[in-house]
Amino acid sequence: MRMKNSEKVALDKVVALQSLRQQLGEELGQKITSGAELLDEQQRRESRWSSGREDWDASLGGGWAQGQLTELIAPEVSTGSGLVMAQLLARARQERRYVMLLDVGQGFSMEGFSANDLETLLWVGCASAKEAIEALDVVSRDENFFLFLIDLRDSEPSDWRSVRASQWYRVLGQLRQRESVALLFARQAVTAVAKQRLELKERLSWESLEGEREVLKASIRFQRSQVVAPECKRRPWEDCRGEILAVG
Amino acid sequence: MHRIGEAVDGNVSGYAVIWCPDFRLQAVVRRVNWREDPVALVDDQQRQSIVLARNVAASREGVDVAMKTVQALARCPALRVERPSASGELAAGRCLLETALGWVPGVEETEPGLLTLDLSTQVEEAWLESGRRIRGRLYDVGFEVAVGVGETPSLARIAALAAWQKGGSLWHLHRDNRIELLDGLPLTAAETGEDLNERLRLWGIETLGAFARLQREAVASRLGEEGVKLWLRLTGRLRRPLKLARLEQLFEEHHDFDYEVCDRESLLFVLNRFIKGLSSRVEQTGRAVIAVHLLISYADGGCYAKRLSLPEPLLDEMVLFRLVSSHLEALEMKAAVEAVRLRFEPSDPVASQRQLFGAGLRNRFQFEDTMKRLRRLVGTDRVGAIRSLDSHLPGVFQLVSLPDEIEEVREHCGPPTIGLVLRRYATAIQARVMLQGERPLQIHSPRVSGIIVNASGPWRSEGDWWHRGREWMRSEWDVEVMKQGLFRLVECRGEWEVEGYYE
Structure with missing residues (x-):
């Protein structure tokens, strides 16, 4: 197949840029870093809270992002989001930290959790996503809580779409200030404020009902997905990022 | 001896x-x-106003006790006349x-x-x-x-x-x-x-x-x-026991407004002044405040009284003011305010100190404040730490206060180390279930419909039969619905429901 003209031009540009970068490196004798590399470096430096499992930490980039909102998308039933919640509660209990669960739909069932792990959990039953975010706005200011779980798995899109973007940003500001961890459990992307969006796509088998928890957790695969505002999809040209060279 | x-x-x-x-x-x-x-205290309740007391400056000017006020003013024109x-x-x-x-x-x-x-x-x-x-x-x-x-x-x-x-x-x-x-x-x-x-x-x-x-x-x-x-x-032979003053009734301030006050700002201004003064007075006695009593008298004769308790004794003016102001914000003032009274209930300051490696609430006041706001937002019955009830009825739990201290993790206690986590629907979903013998074969419901490829059950339970009207009996089935996931079905007296799903 013949290469399109536009693709050929783009490839030429990349080759020219690489040669320029090499030339600059030779002349200046210093380390040359691109803007994209700088961003990646900054991301690596961000605080992470270990999930308590090495395999998960590896796929999460060191753990759950602190001072950020992470969306955990379980598009279908029985993809293991409950196991993730159980692991989060166990980890927080182990580290003797308080956890708050904002449960929209109030479907939380204590049967699936160890009584130990529930000791530090404060449950808040919310009637709607809007109420949950208002509650999160209140509680995220409290320095006593480290981990916030927002369960929107049973919430309809019309429900969480009523939450204003400004509310999400206000909450994000407070999370950053406190370096807290916030996880939003949902069936689909909810907000563009989320720093990280992880998807659980693989459905667990019938045998998992009697499988060992640790084995089941090991089978969970997080898939990173691009954070795009669910309300307005980005247009193609907005994703094009120019290469900015920085001399370090 | x-x-x-x-x-x-x-x-x-x-x-x-x-x-x-x-x-x-x-x-x-x-x-x-x-x-x-020169100042004189006069009694003008009598037919003729008389001097009850005077200070040294007034005494030097010739003003005396029991003198008529007019006469005192004649002797000392600069005399300031005050009423008790x-x-x-x-x-x-x-x-x-x-x-x-x-x-x-x-x-x-x-x-x-x-x-x-x-x-x-x-x-x-x-x-x-x-x-x-x-x-x-x-x-x-x-x-x-x-x-x-x-x-x-x-x-x-x-x-x-x-x-x-x-x-x-x-x-x-x-x-x-x-x-x-x-x-x-x-x-x-x-x-x-x-x-x-x-x-x-x-x-x-x-x-x-x-x-x-x-x-x-x-x-x-x-x-x-x-x-x-x-x-x-x-001769020092007459002794009597003292009736000691009770500290609890001491720290109180009262203000009668010269005019009726309708806005909260004026009230808060006065209360802020009270809090500052009372805090320093409590501090002088080496105590702290455990509760604040607020009494508001309205112009229509009514009054409002409230005891605002603190989670632990403290003397932080800012926290005390926030406690009072946040309460006033939520208070609906039905009439203009005529007078306000504030009393601090003193207590011994906190003597306890956390263990060096202890963990618990970092800021109890902030926690109490958060709880109050949360309860106002979602309701008092929907906030708390989840604890199991002494019942076999699935899905019931009680809400208690979150512990102040978090102890070290003990040995793993109770289930579960196997299986998935159940999440219940807010309300159980009615379903039509086709059976093959006793085993569910197909399900139709607003949430989930399809062929049941795997099923395990029935897991029967019953309870509260000793309480008339509260008895329950149910059969649970764990099922896998083709290409839809794992669910829990419940059969109760021939009626089927989808209780929740496994995650």
């Missing part, structure tokens, strides 16, 4: 009296801060008492402007120095007082009166030279009746010391009960 007059712990028992002469006048003068100007103020006297009394409590814990409010203190908790060497210090502290807050120290409350009172009459600030009627000191005091210093004074003067007894030297039997036979009582007082 300890001697009479000596406390059990070795400290000598003694008493002090703090006397604030012309207390009603001082309460007013202190409030308006006219110490140097009940709220001013209350505040002054509280201030006196609180300051005295900074000296010793046992204080009796004997009468307005006169306090009796039990000094047995302090070593004798420190009495005079403490007395001077307390007098200085009272002077700073606008009181001129005399302090008397003696073996008994009566002797201490005589000493205080003597101190004032002699122009001194502090008198100590020491037991070793008591009689000699009493020799220098006139009979009036013992506040005896005119008749007794006159009879003693006729006998040639001019001083208290001379009277104390008489024989008890001679006094009893000639002067009767009144004479004996005075003799017992002067």
